[in-house]
Amino acid sequence: MARRKPTQEGLDLELAELPPELRWREWMGRVEAVIFASPEPVGRERLACVVGRECNLDLLLDDIRAELVGRPYELVAVAGGWQHRTKKGFADAIRTATGLGTQTPSLSKSDSLVLMCIGFYQPITRGELGQFFGKEISRDVIGILRRFGFIAAGPRSPTPGAPYTYVTTKAFLTHFGLNTLRDLPDMEALEDAGLLSRDRLLAGDFPLARDTAEEGSDEMEDSTLDLGAPVLTEND
Structure with missing residues (x-):
């Protein structure tokens, strides 16, 4: 205790x-x-x-x-x-x-994909994000996620030039209703189950519980990251 x-x-x-x-x-x-x-x-x-x-x-x-x-x-x-x-x-x-909750942060699909990638692979540099998506991730995208408080600068990367990495924050956990990062969907399990792949992620396909249900499996029912608006708290 x-x-x-x-x-x-x-x-x-x-x-x-x-x-x-x-x-x-x-x-x-x-x-x-x-x-x-x-x-x-x-x-x-x-x-x-x-x-x-x-x-x-x-x-x-x-x-x-x-x-x-x-x-x-x-x-x-x-x-x-x-x-x-x-x-x-x-x-x-x-x-x-x-009218409560109407001013919650709204992310575009591309911003949400970058945030999802940071969540799964943190600490990660902007250059590594670019390699993952096959194109440069603009500083504007990083700036948007930082303004919302969803990400922060992490430790410097040991790669040449020692660029900053990015990590998610407590505000990220709060906004998406996660207790810890362990509550993120298990990426390897999603891939093994055929519910997620790099190609699907880049195409904007998120792991959805209803997809699993349609395939007759309950094992991955909770393996979903809702990147929409958060549930309202009592004090919002």
């Missing part, structure tokens, strides 16, 4: 005077309130600051998620933390009623 940081004086963490069931409910309420109030994903260390030493955060978070089944929003693991997000099916209703 994550080590707890000092908390503000007056907050009773252990709640020893409460019966176990009420203590658990209070901890659930605290954790959900902290996540709800935060504009960014909340990590385990921050959540551990508001519960007792004997609290199992994993089980507590599972209980919170179970209670949200059937609600228009859910608790998701993203960018190494936890965040409330409205479900995709309600995005159009939210935009229609409030």
Whole structure:
């Protein structure tokens, strides 16, 4: 369990005077309130600051998620933390009623392909990207992805001239609803399954779960990277 940081004086963490069931409910309420109030994903260390030493955060978070089944929003693991997000099916209703989410970054297909390639093969230089796509990747494309905060400069390449490499950022994970880079589709598995190849990638064909379903396989159902608009968070 994550080590707890000092908390503000007056907050009773252990709640020893409460019966176990009420203590658990209070901890659930605290954790959900902290996540709800935060504009960014909340990590385990921050959540551990508001519960007792004997609290199992994993089980507590599972209980919170179970209670949200059937609600228009859910608790998701993203960018190494936890965040409330409205479900995709309600995005159009939210935009229609409030206009929220209409200013989210919009990438062209070519920009999305470059971002996808950086995600899979980082750290990667602009020259290496050019070799992959068979043409030079303009500085403007890199600039767009950097302005959106999706990529940043990585370590210098050991190749002649020591050019900068590019890597994805925490904002990339947050925007696309990924907890870590391990949640990216497995490129080798996609290729082995015949769902993705370099030619298909360059042609703009992304790995889609529905393609797999049509072929009668469930193994790759979650191997998809959605490069459209993100799901709205509670604080958007």
